Amino acid sequence: MYLSRFYLPLMKETPADAQIISHQLMLRAGMIRQGAAGIYSWLPLGYRVLKKIEQIVREEQDRAGAVEMLMPTIQSAELWRESGRYEAYGKEMLRITDRHDREMLYGPTNEELVTEIFRAGTRSYKDLPKMLYHIQWKFRDEIRPRFGVMRGREFLMKDTYSFDLTEEAARKSYYKMFVAYLRTFNRLGLKSVPMKADTGPIGGDLSHEFIVLAETGESQVYCHRELIDMAVPGSDVDFDGDLEPFVRERTSLYAATDEMYDEKEFEKVPEDDRITARGIEVGHIFFFGTKYSAPMNCVVSGHDGRNVPVQMGSYGIGVSRLMGALIEAYHDEDGCRWPVPVAPFHVGLINLKPGDEESDRLCREFYAKLQGAGIEVLYDDTPARPGEKFARMDLIGLPYQMVVGPRGLATGHVEVKERHSGERIELTPDEALDHVTGKIISALVPA
RNA sequence: CGGGGCGUAGCGCAGCCUGGUAGCGCAUCUGUUUUGGGAACAGAGGGUCGCAAGUUCGAAUCUUGCCGCCCCGACCA
Numbered sequence: 077m078y079l080s081r082f083y084l085p086l087m088k089e090t091p092a093d094a095q096i097i098s099h100q101l102m103l104r105a106g107m108i109r110q111g112a113a114g115i116y117s118w119l120p121l122g123y124r125v126l127k128k129i130e131q132i133v134r135e136e137q138d139r140a141g142a143v144e145m146l147m148p149t150i151q152s153a154e155l156w157r158e159s160g161r162y163e164a165y166g167k168e169m170l171r172i173t174d175r176h177d178r179e180m181l182y183g184p185t186n187e188e189l190v191t192e193i194f195r196a197g198t199r200s201y202k203d204l205p206k207m208l209y210h211i212q213w214k215f216r217d218e219i220r221p222r223f224g225v226m227r228g229r230e231f232l233m234k235d236t237y238s239f240d241l242t243e244e245a246a247r248k249s250y251y252k253m254f255v256a257y258l259r260t261f262n263r264l265g266l267k268s269v270p271m272k273a274d275t276g277p278i279g280g281d282l283s284h285e286f287i288v289l290a291e292t293g294e295s296q297v298y299c300h301r302e303l304i305d306m307a308v309p310g311s312d313v314d315f316d317g318d319l320e321p322f323v324r325e326r327t328s329l330y331a332a333t334d335e336m337y338d339e340k341e342f343e344k345v346p347e348d349d350r351i352t353a354r355g356i357e358v359g360h361i362f363f364f365g366t367k368y369s370a371p372m373n374c375v376v377s378g379h380d381g382r383n384v385p386v387q388m389g390s391y392g393i394g395v396s397r398l399m400g401a402l403i404e405a406y407h408d409e410d411g412c413r414w415p416v417p418v419a420p421f422h423v424g425l426i427n428l429k430p431g432d433e434e435s436d437r438l439c440r441e442f443y444a445k446l447q448g449a450g451i452e453v454l455y456d457d458t459p460a461r462p463g464e465k466f467a468r469m470d471l472i473g474l475p476y477q478m479v480v481g482p483r484g485l486a487t488g489h490v491e492v493k494e495r496h497s498g499e500r501i502e503l504t505p506d507e508a509l510d511h512v513t514g515k516i517i518s519a520l521v522p523a
Numbered sequence: 524c525g526g527g528g529c530g531u532a533g534c535g536c537a538g539c540c541u542g543g544u545a546g547c548g549c550a551u552c553u554g555u556u557u558u559g560g561g562a563a564c565a566g567a568g569g570g571u572c573g574c575a576a577g578u579u580c581g582a583a584u585c586u587u588g589c590c591g592c593c594c595c596g597a598c599c600a
Binding site for chain 1: 524529533534535536548549550557558559560561562591592593594595596597598599600
């Protein structure tokens with residue numbers, strides 16, 4: 077992409093409304109624009125990141141055996157009356173009336189709808205287990221939206237629903253999602269810690285929040301130090317095999333958010349290993365048994381021919397919120413520092429002097445070769461001054477910058493800057509190309 | 524929903540108390556000089572002062588109502 081064609085409205089000054097770094101940088105780097113409280117447009121740069129996050133989430137869901145579908149944003153109130161949640165949900169649910177005075181709602185979640193879909197198409201235990209998911213916009217009319225996309229009213233969420241015959245089988249589905257989540261956040265470049273969450277009236281041990289540690293997190297969290305750098309299952313993990321060891325490894329050490337915090341239990345952790353921090357909830361997995369299947373009559377014939385309600389669980393990832401979490405985790409005073417897998421472009425190619433024949437020629441050559449290697453390039457071909465170009469590229473935070481200009485070319489060199497470390501090296505054009513290509517390609521292969 | 528704050532040019536703000544027909548910095552446009560980490564000079568364009576009503580000869584400024592946004596709290600499968 078040529079910068080001269082791209083739409084990238086940057087701001088030098090920080091808008092007064094934005095309180096936290098991720099919100100400030102998303103506005104300054106031209107990634108989002110607020111439409112109303114907690115509602116944002118995704119501008120081209122931000123949308124590219126959102127799609128990358130979404131795609132990684134999708135790949136890991138598919139790997140775990142979940143099946144993608146798409147349910148609508150608008151739902152009928154009728155279904156929610158079946159489950160009893162239409163009244164229970166309260167004002168957080170945005171209620172809409174259509175021209176025929178039918179009661180509708182903008183979905184805050186999809187348990188009812190997916191249960192209806194599943195009951196309509198499933199008769200026998202032989203059709204189980206199944207996991208269905210979709211990635212769709214949700215709306216929750218939060219009393220007070222804040223922190224930009226971290227706590228918006230409209231947000232993009234991946235939600236998976238599992239259907240099993242027995243609680244024991246449901247546990248296996250739960251473990252699949254547990255492992256998929258570890259892999260997903262790891263691929264995004266985030267260190268996540270699963271923490272015990274409130275299971276509500278169902279009870280049991282099957283609810284976890286996945287927390288990314290960050291100073292600006294909304295929840296106070298407590299955990300054992302070893303959880304933070306624990307290696308995640310590799311891409312060769314067998315989702316049909318026994319996943320319990322992975323789960324046990326992660327859940328045997330203490331980790332809890334504020335609401336589940338137990339001081340006495342935490343004090344059993346050796347003092348040096350106790351970590352008290354702030355965290356951002358990026359995922360939540362939950363087993364809820366027959367909470368919806370029973371009232372909504374989502375049943376299958378069991379081995380004995382009798383109908384039994386299916387055992388269900390739901391598993392959410394806040395896709396749009398993750399973007400905020402990523403910036404909170406990866407930024408410095410100059411701007412964003414995107415990890416390669418989610419970067420809006422991989423390389424920022426800076427032509428310091430458009431119009432200079434040799435600079436133009438080499439930039440065009442770099443651009444073609446990088447694109448040919450499957451690398452996404454944002455080529456700054458604008459006539460702006462060098463200082464502005466550098467500052468701009470630092471702000472939007474592409475992982476690598478290649479700087480081409482007459483001064484370097486006089487000695488046959490170009491500069492390569494790694495945004496994350498800030499390291500700058502002088503290389504010949506061929507070396508620079510190999511260096512950058514190699515780094516990016518290897519960073520794109522999922523572990 | 525309770526408490527607080529704010530709404531003046533694309534962004535950041537001053538002016539309001541003490542009414543007199545709108546200003547600063549950045550950004551934008553033109554020209555000249557510059558040119559490797561957010562240039563300098565000269566000039567230019569851009570605002571129904573959130574909306575409505577009221578007071579007044581006259582309202583960005585005073586009064587009332589409404590709308591919107593932000594912060595703290597409560598809330599957050």
